[in-house]
Amino acid sequence: MITRSSALLQRPDRHEPSPLAIQARWQTQLARAIRDPRELCRRLGLDEAWLPGAEVGHALFEVRVPEAYLARMRLGDPSDPLLKQVLPLAEEAVPMAGYVADPLAEAEHAPAPGLIHKYAGRVLLITSPACAVNCRYCFRRHFPYEENAPSRAQWDTTLDYLRADASLHEAILSGGDPLAASDRQLAWLVERLEAVPHLKRLRIHTRLPVVIPDRIDDALLGWLATTRLQTVMVLHINHANEIDEAVIAACQRLSAAGVTLLNQSVLLQGVNDSVESLAALSERLFEAGILPYYLHVLDPVAGAAHFDVSDDQARELVAGLREVLPGFLMPRLVREIPGETSKTPL
Numbered sequence: 085m086i087t088r089s090s091a092l093l094q095r096p097d098r099h100e101p102s103p104l105a106i107q108a109r110w111q112t113q114l115a116r117a118i119r120d121p122r123e124l125c126r127r128l129g130l131d132e133a134w135l136p137g138a139e140v141g142h143a144l145f146e147v148r149v150p151e152a153y154l155a156r157m158r159l160g161d162p163s164d165p166l167l168k169q170v171l172p173l174a175e176e177a178v179p180m181a182g183y184v185a186d187p188l189a190e191a192e193h194a195p196a197p198g199l200i201h202k203y204a205g206r207v208l209l210i211t212s213p214a215c216a217v218n219c220r221y222c223f224r225r226h227f228p229y230e231e232n233a234p235s236r237a238q239w240d241t242t243l244d245y246l247r248a249d250a251s252l253h254e255a256i257l258s259g260g261d262p263l264a265a266s267d268r269q270l271a272w273l274v275e276r277l278e279a280v281p282h283l284k285r286l287r288i289h290t291r292l293p294v295v296i297p298d299r300i301d302d303a304l305l306g307w308l309a310t311t312r313l314q315t316v317m318v319l320h321i322n323h324a325n326e327i328d329e330a331v332i333a334a335c336q337r338l339s340a341a342g343v344t345l346l347n348q349s350v351l352l353q354g355v356n357d358s359v360e361s362l363a364a365l366s367e368r369l370f371e372a373g374i375l376p377y378y379l380h381v382l383d384p385v386a387g388a389a390h391f392d393v394s395d396d397q398a399r400e401l402v403a404g405l406r407e408v409l410p411g412f413l414m415p416r417l418v419r420e421i422p423g424e425t426s427k428t429p430l
C-alpha cells in the first residue's frame with residue numbers, strides 16, 4: 085500500500101492536471117490553485133525531504149500555484165526557475181538584518197482606503213487583496229490587505245481624493261493582483277476613473293495573464309477595449325519559461341485591444357541571475373509583444389533574503405546583457421527606495 089508520505093517520493097511520469105482544472109474558466113482555475121505544500125511537492129515529484137521546509141514557509145505565507153503555471157515546471161527538479169519562485173522554504177523563517185515587513189514604507193503613503201500615493205502624477209489603487217500565485221519574494225507578502233480592501237462606499241472617498249488633485253494623470257491598479265477582481269467590479273471602478281477629467285491613463289500591474297492566461301477573456305477585453313483611458317499593462321515575468329503559447333495568445337488579444345504591454349522582473353538568485361537567462365527572457369518577451377521595462381533588485385522583505393543578488397553582481401549582469409541585446413530589449417535596473425520620488429537606477 086502506498087502511504088501519503090511514500091507517494092511523495094514517487095516521481096510522476098508527467099503532470100496530472102485534471103482536465104477540468106485546465107479547461108475551466110479562470111475563476112475556477114483560480115479557486116483550484118494548489119494551496120497545500122504537500123500537494124505541490126507531490127505533483128512535481130519532489131523528494132519528501134523538501135516537505136518540512138515547505139511547511140515552515142507555508143505557515144508564514146500560504147503556498148498558491150495555479151495548474152496552468154505548474155504545467156510549465158520540470159518534474160522532479162527543485163532547481164526549476166518557476167518552482168523556485170513559489171516553493172516555500174524554511175529559510176523564510178530566519179530573521180535577517182535589514183529585511184522587514186514593509187520594505188517600501190507604503191503605510192506612510194496611504195491617504196485614503198486602498199490608495200497609495202508615492203509619486204507625482206500617479207496613484208496606486210489596491211484593487212484586489214488576492215493573487216493567483218504567491219511569489220515567495222513578494223514585497224507585499226506582509227501587506228495588511230484587510231485594512232486596504234475598500235467597500236464601494238469607501239471607494240467613493242478614495243475617488244474623491246483623485247477628483248480633488250488635478251495633477252494626477254494616471255491611476256495604477258495593483259494589489260494583490262487587480263485582475264483577481266471580477267470584471268463587474270473592475271468595470272465599475274474604471275467607469276468612475278474615466279469620469280475624472282484629468283486622468284489620462286490606466287495602468288494595470290498584474291501577473292494573472294502569465295499564471296492563468298485564460299484570464300484574458302471576452303469579459304475583460306470588453307471593458308478594456310472601450311475605455312477612453314490609454315491602457316498600459318505591466319506584466320510580471322521573471323523567466324523565459326513562464327511564457328508559453330497560451331501566454332503569447334493572451335498577449336496578442338491584449339495588443340489587439342489596444343493595450344500597451346510592458347514587463348517588470350525581479351532579479352532573483354537561482355531564478356534569473358545569469359546573462360543567458362535575462363537575455364532569453366528579453367527575447368521571449370518581445371516574441372510575445374511585450375517590452376522589457378524594469379529589472380528590480382530585490383526589495384528587502386522579511387522572508388526573502390535567500391533571493392538576494394548583490395548590487396555589484398546586478399550591475400555586472402546588466403553590463404553583460406548590454407553586450408548581447410539591442411537597446412530596446414534592455415530593462416532598466418532599478419531599486420525602489422522609500423521616500424524617493426521615483427525608482428532609483430543602479
Ligand code: SF4
Pocket residue numbers: 214215216217218219222223224225259260261291320
Ligand atoms: S503576483 Fe505580484 S503581488 Fe502577488 S504575490 Fe506575486 S509578486 Fe506579490
